[in-house]
Amino acid sequence: MSAPHNQPDKQPHNQPLNQPDSLWRALAAASPDASAALGTPLTRDLDVEVAVIGAGYSGLAAAYALQKRGVECVVLDANPVGWGASGRNGGVVSSKFRLSFPAIHALHGLDTAKRMHRLAHDGVRVVESLVDEFGLERARFEHTGSLRCAHTERAFASIRAEADWVRTTLGDTSMTVQSRDEVTRETGSTGFVGGVLSADAGTILPLEYVRGLARGIARRGVPIHESTPVLEMRRAPGDTRVTLRTPDGTVRAKQVIVATNAYSDLTPATSPYQRELVPFRSAMIATERLPAELDARLMVERRSYTETRRMMKWFRKVDGRMLFGGRDAFGKEGQTTGFDALQRAMIALFPELADLRVAYRWSGYVGMTFNSLPHVGRSDDATTFCLGYNGAGVAMASLLGQHAAALALGETPELSLLAAPGLRPVPFHSLRAPGVRLVAAWYQFLDAVGA
């Protein structure tokens, strides 16, 4: 029934892989420059103002912000552009944090809630403008909104209260409540009791987006070096520059931006940044094309859809296929764990899909943080980092990459609660894998009993 999942999620730094065998890779294969490398490995020594490590949304957005200010920079990635989460994700462009705005208000007050709300929506504006500036039609960004579907009456009451609060307190009218019938009509599933539509959200083809960004900044003269893992970062006493060692060349830079997120442990040079995070394996499946009758009936508004279970699933329709994702793919790299469970969850919501073949399945790591918010800050006077998007990084990494560039240049962008005073390793980090499994099992239990 299912396609093989034979690509490990991470690999030794000296054996770069192509993108995982995903729907995104298949769709990108139709592009005229599909097989073109977007950068060459570094084979000489360079001196630059700023070196950016990581060629996902964070790193490329940072590099573009630097290029626009006329600052000389270079992007280094151990793998091809977008090989990390940026080329694997669900392509949901959202204007929210994992921590809700009422929760932010309760914890930090109204002024902070307003600033965080602005930052969340700024993320979507940044995606729109990057798509526009680089002419990324192939990324198919659609501002169609995102519908959060409630799996119980209790969950429905909670998301309704949140939408009311956002409207009355923040004056944001982009969130509207949908009845059970409306959600059923729109999704084609009877599994939900109602929902809340966030209009300021959309969908994108994630791999086309990240490759388009790379093409755009390369055209503007920023060198991108793929297959170039940073093996060591050091600064001799008294030296104002940091030296980055890669297999066949070094980069000396006044400032370094670490944009390696949940893949930071690829080499010891960046692995301290992994200790800021609890990496969570997240999986996706895509079916074969839906029969015409189902295609006309399911997800007719072409939005993205999430649900209110703690172990949330999300879905959208792409290329006439159902794309279904979830965050409970436990197990180690390359294991098939989770895909069958995902298919069962999809069929529970959409029984008509029971006989449909799963054509693609792949997974990647999201970087969760202890406070459920992204972190951007400086780890010393020459190094800036941005990470921890908690599974919602398409828009936020595009924004925070730009803010990381500003920080590296000594500017003071508005970061509100996202400003990190330095690296703050997750306590008991070595216990994170069993910890994640324990918490996830507890959440699955609560979801199963409808609590």
Ligand SMILES: Cc1cc2nc3c(=O)[nH]c(=O)nc-3n(C[C@H](O)[C@H](O)[C@H](O)COP(=O)(O)OP(=O)(O)OC[C@H]3O[C@@H](n4cnc5c(N)ncnc54)[C@H](O)[C@@H]3O)c2cc1C
């Ligand atoms: C399955 C899945 C589904 C998701 N769905 C969504 C979604 O629908 N919507 C949403 O908003 N977010 C989603 N996310 C999260 C989103 O993809 C990420 O938050 C975002 O892509 C992070 O981008 P990034 O540039 O920070 O990191 P990445 O894209 O992960 O890039 C990090 C890069 O750093 C490189 N690297 C690491 N270490 C080194 C080193 N030492 N030297 C050189 N290079 C190095 C890696 O090769 C990698 O290319 C999902 C994530 C996954 C995995």
